[in-house]
Amino acid sequence: LLSNKKENGWTVMELLEHICITENKIHTLMLKPSDTAAESKEILGKEKIRHLTVKEGKEKVMAPEALHPKGELKDIESFKKRFLEQRKDLKENIENGNLIVDNRTRKHPSLGEMTVSDWLHFLISHTERHVQQMKELVV
Numbered sequence: 747l748l749s750n751k752k753e754n755g756w757t758v759m760e761l762l763e764h765i766c767i768t769e770n771k772i773h774t775l776m777l778k779p780s781d782t783a784a785e786s787k788e789i790l791g792k793e794k795i796r797h798l799t800v801k802e803g804k805e806k807v808m809a810p811e812a813l814h815p816k817g818e819l820k821d822i823e824s825f826k827k828r829f830l831e832q833r834k835d836l837k838e839n840i841e842n843g844n845l846i847v848d849n850r851t852r853k854h855p856s857l858g859e860m861t862v863s864d865w866l867h868f869l870i871s872h873t874e875r876h877v878q879q880m881k882e883l884v885v
Contacts, residue, residue, distance in 0.1 A: 748821075748822070751883065752882075752883065755879075755883075756815060757883070758880045758883055758884065759815075759819055759820070759821075759825070760815040761815075761876045761879060761880055762819060762822075762825040762829075762876075762880075763815035763816065763817075763818060763819040763825070764809060764813060764814065764815050764876065765829070765872070765873050765876055766819065766825065766828050766829055766832060767812075767813050767814075767815070767816075768809070768813050768869075768872060769829075769832050769833075769836075769869055769873075770832055771812065771813065772865055772868070772869060773832065773835065773836050773839070773845075775852055775865075776845055776852070776862050776865055776866075777839065777844065777845055779850070780850035780851060780852055782850070782851045782852075782859070783848075783849045783850050783851060784849045784851050784859065784861050785849070786849060786861075787847070787848065787849050787861055787862075787863045788861055788863045788864055788867075789851070789858075789859055789860055789861055789864055790857065790860060790864050790867075791864070791867070792867040795857070795860075795864060795867045795868050795871050796867070796870075796871045796874070798857060798871075799868065799871035799872060799874075799875050800871050800874050800875050800878065807856055810855065845862070846862070847862045847863050847866065848861070848862055849861050849862075850862055852865065854868070
């Protein structure tokens with residue numbers, strides 16, 4: 747089941763690796779200073795991001811090459827270990843003030859300018875969208 751794929755699509759393991767790569771890149775991006783800021787802590791907000799990513803996300807958006815799976819994760823245990831470590835690091839960086847959830851912005855390739863809070867909402871919706879894709883592959 748983990749190697750099932752649709753035409754021009756990724757396998758379950760490749761989707762899981764893509765989630766980890768994407769989360770790592772976003773985490774790193776949010777830790778860096780930004781030259782731009784929004785007037786509020788959110789531009790899009792949780793519901794709009796979820797709507798665009800999960801509910802309307804049926805249309806395939808090609809991820810940038812840097813976010814493509816590299817074949818580093820070979821099984822569910824390696825994914826679980828990496829994913830949980832990354833989420834732990836993210837939580838610790840927020841709790842210790844290394845990652846401040848403020849109105850700094852960074853541009854998303856298809857959603858436009860997003861604040862740190864928007865990016866955190868995106869992490870959740872992005873993962874949810876790929877979980878949907880994985881369900882379609884294993885049914």
